Amino acid sequence: MTAYLIRRIWQMIPTMIGVMLLVFFIFNVFGADPSVILAGKIPNKEKIAAIQAQLGLLDPWWMQLLIFAKQVVTFDFGRSWSTNEPVSALLMSRAPVTLTIMLQVWLLDALIAVSLASWVAYRRGSLTDRTIVTISTAAMSISLLLYVVVGQYVIGRVLGWFPVSGWAMNDLWTNLTRYAPLPVFLVLLVSVAPSLRLYRSFIVEEANQDYVRTARAKGAGEGRVMLVHVLRNAAVPIVTNLGLQLPGLLVGSFLIEKIFSIPGVGGEIVLAVSNNDFPIIKAITVYTAMVTMIANLLVDVLYKWLDPRVEFK
Amino acid sequence: MSQQASQSFWQAAGKRLWRDNLAKFCMAILAIYFVLALASKFGLVAADWNKGVGVSFANPNFMADEPNPFGKNSQMKPESVPMDDATRAVDPLASYEAQIEEAAKAYPAVEEKRAWSLPLGGDKWGRDVLAKAIKGGEVSITVGVLAALLAVTIGTILGAISGYFGRVIGDVLEWFYSIFTAMPYFLLVLAIAGAVGTKGIAAVIIVLGLTGWTSVYRLVRAEYIKQRGREYVQAADAIGASQSRMMFVHILPNVSHLILVQLSQLVIDFIKAEVVLSFLGFGVPLDSISWGVMINEVTVELVLGKWWQLATVAIVMSTFVVCFGLFTDVLRDAFDPKATRR
Numbered sequence: 001m002t003a004y005l006i007r008r009i010w011q012m013i014p015t016m017i018g019v020m021l022l023v024f025f026i027f028n029v030f031g032a033d034p035s036v037i038l039a040g041k042i043p044n045k046e047k048i049a050a051i052q053a054q055l056g057l058l059d060p061w062w063m064q065l066l067i068f069a070k071q072v073v074t075f076d077f078g079r080s081w082s083t084n085e086p087v088s089a090l091l092m093s094r095a096p097v098t099l100t101i102m103l104q105v106w107l108l109d110a111l112i113a114v115s116l117a118s119w120v121a122y123r124r125g126s127l128t129d130r131t132i133v134t135i136s137t138a139a140m141s142i143s144l145l146l147y148v149v150v151g152q153y154v155i156g157r158v159l160g161w162f163p164v165s166g167w168a169m170n171d172l173w174t175n176l177t178r179y180a181p182l183p184v185f186l187v188l189l190v191s192v193a194p195s196l197r198l199y200r201s202f203i204v205e206e207a208n209q210d211y212v213r214t215a216r217a218k219g220a221g222e223g224r225v226m227l228v229h230v231l232r233n234a235a236v237p238i239v240t241n242l243g244l245q246l247p248g249l250l251v252g253s254f255l256i257e258k259i260f261s262i263p264g265v266g267g268e269i270v271l272a273v274s275n276n277d278f279p280i281i282k283a284i285t286v287y288t289a290m291v292t293m294i295a296n297l298l299v300d301v302l303y304k305w306l307d308p309r310v311e312f313k
Numbered sequence: 314m315s316q317q318a319s320q321s322f323w324q325a326a327g328k329r330l331w332r333d334n335l336a337k338f339c340m341a342i343l344a345i346y347f348v349l350a351l352a353s354k355f356g357l358v359a360a361d362w363n364k365g366v367g368v369s370f371a372n373p374n375f376m377a378d379e380p381n382p383f384g385k386n387s388q389m390k391p392e393s394v395p396m397d398d399a400t401r402a403v404d405p406l407a408s409y410e411a412q413i414e415e416a417a418k419a420y421p422a423v424e425e426k427r428a429w430s431l432p433l434g435g436d437k438w439g440r441d442v443l444a445k446a447i448k449g450g451e452v453s454i455t456v457g458v459l460a461a462l463l464a465v466t467i468g469t470i471l472g473a474i475s476g477y478f479g480r481v482i483g484d485v486l487e488w489f490y491s492i493f494t495a496m497p498y499f500l501l502v503l504a505i506a507g508a509v510g511t512k513g514i515a516a517v518i519i520v521l522g523l524t525g526w527t528s529v530y531r532l533v534r535a536e537y538i539k540q541r542g543r544e545y546v547q548a549a550d551a552i553g554a555s556q557s558r559m560m561f562v563h564i565l566p567n568v569s570h571l572i573l574v575q576l577s578q579l580v581i582d583f584i585k586a587e588v589v590l591s592f593l594g595f596g597v598p599l600d601s602i603s604w605g606v607m608i609n610e611v612t613v614e615l616v617l618g619k620w621w622q623l624a625t626v627a628i629v630m631s632t633f634v635v636c637f638g639l640f641t642d643v644l645r646d647a648f649d650p651k652a653t654r655r
Contacts, residue, residue: 030509142634143608145608146630157615292496292497
């Protein structure tokens with residue numbers, strides 16, 4: 001087990017280097033010059049050159065790459081190029097906001113999708129099953145943007161149940177009860193359908209196995225068969241899917257944050273990309289890549305716990 | 314003994330597809346979309362989508378008599394100020410009036426004929442929503458299809474090389490794959506879109522294609538690893554077929570049905586991604602139109618109570634995506650009849 005963990009963590013290093021190279025390549029080869037943006041409306045050559053020197057853009061490329069590598073190792077990404085705020089402070093203030101929304105989405109999505117999926121999988125082939133699967137197929141086909149635009153208008157404006165947009169700083173309770181419910185609900189409308197269809201196929205697959213018939217034959221009740229026998233085995237792919245969603249929680253939904261003016265990581269990324277604010281993009285990509293790799297490792301370790309037959313190779 | 318020629322794989326799959334009424338229905342609808350997209354590409358329909366043919370926010374034809382500030386039953390009366398001596402006395406331009414009138418004659422005023430109502434209504438600039446939906450469809454479908462083709466080509470070639478050769482080449486490509494999957498998909502898209510810049514529809518296609526190949530790669534690689542050891546490949550090797558011939562002439566046709574299903578799925582994903590990209594400002598440029606751009610305009614219109622552009626784009630886009638999604642499902646079943654979806 002320990003040897004396995006060490007090997008897996010060791011394997012993360014080349015991937016991390018690859019991510020760094022990719023980000024560096026994208027922004028240094030294709031990216032526009034941020035100093036032109038920073039120089040303001042009336043740029044002159046001296047001002048641009050001074051900013052370039054200040055940002056270290058005049059250093060040779062290998063020097064810049066080396067500085068980037070040092071930043072990754074020390075977790076200190078310096079200051080934002082456009083606002084001069086320390087990147088770590090910026091992310092520390094944005095991440096909790098995104099998590100306030102996305103953790104709810106993640107938990108509710110899992111809860112609703114798994115329970116609905118087991119219900120329809122249990123009654124597979126029936127009218128309820130087909131209706132729900134058809135509705136999910138249709139729901140999956142509609143763009144998230146449409147749900148959000150219409151939902152915000154109808155619920156926020158016409159019905160007035162929740163504010164159209166907004167966010168209270170440092171007031172978790174107001175956010176949870178006033179500002180978060182509408183975005184969470186709208187994201188759920190979009191995210192439950194694909195999860196439901198996926199989980200349903202996992203559960204149906206398990207429900208057709210021989211051990212289920214055996215369990216029934218020995219007299220286990222339907223509830224026990226479904227919850228203890230089937231769900232326990234279907235949990236393996238479901239947990240994988242939930243684990244794969246973890247890195248997305250950190251980034252949040254770009255659309256939701258933009259439309260509802262939520263000051264989270266997603267909105268920050270959009271802003272940073274349009275300003276060519278390289279330090280912020282570097283920090284966010286490196287952090288999410290780390291979280292992704294750790295989440296993958298976590299999922300694999302959870303496998304062992306859920307299914308003791310799994311051998312670590 | 315009568316011998317019946319056995320059906321080829323593609324014939325059998327085609328037959329299964331054709332037997333399915335849902336597939337036929339979806340294909341008919343998709344055919345309409347593609348014909349309209351082609352027609353608009355060659356300027357046969359919706360060529361003047363960018364021209365204001367109606368009044369601002371023209372009503373749809375079926376509710377032409379509804380009051381509209383700029384329309385027929387307008388409740389807005391233009392205020393006319395009669396020029397008498399009292400107003401002339403305070404108007405500093407009064408003494409130049411004759412001069413101004415004279416100068417204005419040099420520019421003949423052509424009164425634009427604008428329709429009070431349009432088939433499905435008009436937008437803020439009086440552009441025909443129906444024409445916009447058709448032209449937007451052309452752009453969205455072009456982006457979806459070309460980006461999917463690009464992604465599938467990249468994914469297939471890399472996956473084939475990685476799965477077929479394995480060893481060091483396989484490891485290097487696996488490393489490359491792990492980089493692209495180590496970031497949430499949309500973060501990668503945004504980063505590349507921001508760096509490449511919004512230089513046009515081609516840029517959007519390249520961005521989506523360069524980021525979306527990973528699922529195809531994974532599938533094709535797994536298939537090639539499986540097929541590599543099969544007897545027909547060994548036989549091809551024994552008669553001296555070259556490596557590239559074995560990869561793309563012998564093995565590729567045996568996995569192409571899987572790639573086709575992936576292609577179909579990617580078209581849907583990319584059309585949806587384009588909508589979001591355009592909304593965030595990294596999509597198609599401002600002087601062109603797509604379904605994403607249309608939805609983007611809708612947010613402001615809704616507040617004014619102009620719902621027809623939203624309804625049009627929602628119905629047009631959702632119909633296309635639903636049909637394409639159902640078609641993909643049926644296609645998957647037709648190629649793999651043993652797989653149970655139910």
